[in-house]
Amino acid sequence: MASARLTLDRRTEARSKGHLARAWxxxxxxxxxxxxxxxxxxLYISGVFSQVVAPYGxxxxxxxxxxxxxxxxxxxxxxxxxxxxxxRILWGIxxxxxxxxxxxxxxxxxxxxxxxxxxxxxxxxxxxxxxxxGEVFSAFPEVLLIIILAATLKPRLLVWVRWxxxxxxxxxxxxxxxxxxxxxxxxxxxxxxxxxxxxxRGQVLVLRETQYVEAARALGASTPRILFHHLLxxxxxxxxxxxxxxxxxxxxxxxxxxxxxxxxQPPRPSLGRMLLEGGNIxxxxxxxxxxxxxxxVAWLIILAWTLLGDALVDVFNPRTR
Amino acid sequence: xxxxxxRRLLWLPFLLFVISAITFALFRIVPGDPxxxxxxxxxxxxxxxxxRKSLDLDKPLVVQYSNYMWGVVRPELHTLHLxxxxxxxxxxxxxxxxxxxxxxxxGRPVGPLMRTKMWVSFxxxxxxxxxxxxxxxxxxxxxxxxxxxxxxxxxxxxxxxxASLPIMVTAPAIIWLGCLKLDLVPCSGWGGLxxxxxxxxxxxxGGPGVAGFVRLMRASTLDVMGQDFIRxxxxxxxxxxxxDSRHVLKNAMIPIVTILAFSLSGMLTTSFVAERIFGIPxxxxxxxxxxxxxDYPVMMAMTIILSTVFVLSILxxxxxxxxxxxxxxxxxxxxx
Numbered sequence: 001m002a003s004a005r006l007t008l009d010r011r012t013e014a015r016s017k018g019h020l021a022r023a024w025x026x027x028x029x030x031x032x033x034x035x036x037x038x039x040x041x042x043l044y045i046s047g048v049f050s051q052v053v054a055p056y057g058x059x060x061x062x063x064x065x066x067x068x069x070x071x072x073x074x075x076x077x078x079x080x081x082x083x084x085x086x087x088r089i090l091w092g093i094x095x096x097x098x099x100x101x102x103x104x105x106x107x108x109x110x111x112x113x114x115x116x117x118x119x120x121x122x123x124x125x126x127x128x129x130x131x132x133x134g135e136v137f138s139a140f141p142e143v144l145l146i147i148i149l150a151a152t153l154k155p156r157l158l159v160w161v162r163w164x165x166x167x168x169x170x171x172x173x174x175x176x177x178x179x180x181x182x183x184x185x186x187x188x189x190x191x192x193x194x195x196x197x198x199x200x201r202g203q204v205l206v207l208r209e210t211q212y213v214e215a216a217r218a219l220g221a222s223t224p225r226i227l228f229h230h231l232l233x234x235x236x237x238x239x240x241x242x243x244x245x246x247x248x249x250x251x252x253x254x255x256x257x258x259x260x261x262x263x264x265q266p267p268r269p270s271l272g273r274m275l276l277e278g279g280n281i282x283x284x285x286x287x288x289x290x291x292x293x294x295x296x297v298a299w300l301i302i303l304a305w306t307l308l309g310d311a312l313v314d315v316f317n318p319r320t321r
Numbered sequence: 322x323x324x325x326x327x328r329r330l331l332w333l334p335f336l337l338f339v340i341s342a343i344t345f346a347l348f349r350i351v352p353g354d355p356x357x358x359x360x361x362x363x364x365x366x367x368x369x370x371x372x373r374k375s376l377d378l379d380k381p382l383v384v385q386y387s388n389y390m391w392g393v394v395r396p397e398l399h400t401l402h403l404x405x406x407x408x409x410x411x412x413x414x415x416x417x418x419x420x421x422x423x424x425x426x427x428g429r430p431v432g433p434l435m436r437t438k439m440w441v442s443f444x445x446x447x448x449x450x451x452x453x454x455x456x457x458x459x460x461x462x463x464x465x466x467x468x469x470x471x472x473x474x475x476x477x478x479x480x481x482x483x484a485s486l487p488i489m490v491t492a493p494a495i496i497w498l499g500c501l502k503l504d505l506v507p508c509s510g511w512g513g514l515x516x517x518x519x520x521x522x523x524x525x526x527g528g529p530g531v532a533g534f535v536r537l538m539r540a541s542t543l544d545v546m547g548q549d550f551i552r553x554x555x556x557x558x559x560x561x562x563x564x565d566s567r568h569v570l571k572n573a574m575i576p577i578v579t580i581l582a583f584s585l586s587g588m589l590t591t592s593f594v595a596e597r598i599f600g601i602p603x604x605x606x607x608x609x610x611x612x613x614x615x616d617y618p619v620m621m622a623m624t625i626i627l628s629t630v631f632v633l634s635i636l637x638x639x640x641x642x643x644x645x646x647x648x649x650x651x652x653x654x655x656x657x
Contacts, residue, residue: 136339141627143590144608148620151612152347159352252487259489259594260609272489279493279598281508285501295490303485310481 020236026315033311036304043301047093054087059267070289077289079277088269089294095264096271096301099184100250107189108196108246113239115193116200117227121208127201134194142191146253149187150262157183180264184257188250196242203235237316245309248302255298271298322643329636337629338390344624345386348617354378355424355615376424392419393625420622425614431622435604439626442603444514445595446588448523453530453584458577460531461538462570465546476535484532488591492525492598509600518599526595530584537580542573575646582638586631 027033046053062082070077076085119127137145157179165173207213208231216226257263258272266273271294277283278291356369356378373379377388397417400410420431464476499521500508506517513519545551546569554564596605604623611619643649 136336136343139336139340139628139632140624141586141589141631143586143593144624144627147593147608147612148344148347148624152351155351155353248485255487255489256590256594260597262609262612275487275489276597279489281493281496281501284493284497288497291490291493295487295494299486299490302487303482306481306485 023237023315027311030311030315032307033315036308036311039300039304040308043093043297043304044097047090047097050087050090050094054084054090056084056087058083058088058091058269060084060087067287069287076293077287079287079290085274085289085293088274089271089297092269092271092274092294093297093301095181095258095268096251096254099181099188099254099264100247102181103185103188103192104243104247104250106185107191107193108243109239111189112193112196113200113232113235116197117204117231117235119197120201120204121223121227121231130197130201134197137190137194142253143256146187146191146257147260147262149190150183150257153183153186154179154262177265177268180268184254184263187257188253191253192246192250195246196239199238199242200235203238204231207231207234237312241309241312241316244305244312248305248309251298251301251305322640326636326640329639333629333632333636336632337625340628341390341621341625342386344621345389346382348615348620349382349385351615353615355617358615359424359427376422389421389621392417392421395419420625421618423616423619425611425616425619431618435607435619435622435626438602438604438607441511441601442592442596442605444519445522445526445592445601445603446585448514448519449526449530449588449591449595450584452523452527453534453588456527457531457534458538461535462542462573464535465539465542465573466565468543473539477539480532480535484529484536486529488525488529488594489598491528492595495521495525496598509598511599511601522595522599522601525599526588526591529591530588533584534577537577538573541576542569545569545572548572571645575642578641578645579638582631582634585634589627 060083062078064082065074065078066080066082068074068078068082074084074086076089078084079088115130119130158174161173161179164170213226213230216230221229254263255270255272255275258270259276260272261276263272264270274294275291275298278287278294283290354369354373356372356376357364359372360369377385380388393416395417396414398412399415401413418432420435423429423431423434426434460476464473467473467476496508499505506521510518551564551568554568559567592603593605593608595601596603597609604627608620608623610616611623
């Protein structure tokens, strides 16, 4: 009796350890993947909680300590206004994190995945429509798309936010710079959604011909059930790969935007803006830390996402394992 | 094949129509008035009104847009001077390509303003692409042949690490090394394609591309080397050099052809940043200045021209793809 029960337990355990759990344990065995995830976790958490982590305020000026090289008091040095670079980089990471996570969640996961599912599963006219719209977006050279969107949406959003301040209980919205965040995120959503949609569509085109989807349809499963219970879980692995490698591209795009002066506006710190200031020839000559540290952080974030994406491809793809 | 190309070419005007309409609308939803930007803080209301009228800004959006587009696509006979000095000219019918007048530089048409900037940016982009290809492809091909030795994983690792370095870091680093430390070249500025400063620009621009092409070419070469026909070639006694040059290299280049067109877009992003860092008077700096000064005609012209170039280069890549790989057929039923 006891032994029968034991085998039963073991069987349920074996079944419950699904595709994703196995992939996860495989991922944990990869040292590079582990290092990447740690780096991402550390950078993102310290960025999100920069208010707690940062030793100073990002606008705190100390004019007796301008242009100080890295020291114990200021680990990453200070800039020309005597502001602590470590603090400013943390806040810069926060802005990058907020914008890229928001635009990946909305553009990639919500819009991209659902449109990909829809166009792959239904095919026909709706598929053609989604593809044509995507084609328009991808015919824009990407840099023009994001700078034009960011530059034109921002003033319009500012008007709306001002209206909100005047007509509702919400106050001080303009000072939080919310219009910047929304405009940049929208620009990045426009830049990123179709890549995800196209790949999910390709996966769904394959999956919808499989026998289990056919069986589900024969058993009378509703369309949402097929989409979200059968097609979506089986596309998760490819979605994760696209998210991971797409985040690197989004982070780079955000940095390009703020580098060109169209991103988060000063006095709020942004990595792109810091790179612009640090890359100045006069600054390079004397204050190397102003380029080195923001540059290293930007590089680390992009590198970690790229390597994690590569590792995920290895983990999910049984052929190369 | 011809049917496919024709269909794609017929789709092109529609695509450009949508792109230009979206861009036009985006610039018009921006609150505020370009006229007030042009005239400064203090201006006469009469003058503003006259300016608005002359720029068509008082008309409805649809009229503005169709006037603008008619100016661009209206057929016209262009006079081409065959030689600068002699009087021999030929007339060629083409689109009028009148992109209107710049808002910022009063009285100057956008077309000629853009032409010099585009030529500069074209040189910068091509130099970067040349560096990326001429280093990346041979390196990737070579690395693929060293599978199993330490060079292969090392090269891949270095490629990934370099590819993640943003251009905003590499370009100043190259300036720091080449100009401040070694004093080899002037630090910034533009002197044309054959200027010593161009070397620095080309290396900075090509850097990310090198890493990308090494990875691509390596993967593509490995893929070909595992194919049956390579084993056949080897078993019939062909030398390694003949196999490499005649079979592997040719087939490994096929996927690269399609990537080339798409990497143009990424290269353009890089050049927008590089132009800012190196102080190159190309379209990158021009675009940013025009955006901040609400010089919409310039941005419209830039979007239309660059999208056309981009879409055409993707089409060219597709055609080249079918040309170099006889297995690919675009005609025969299904949609392209």
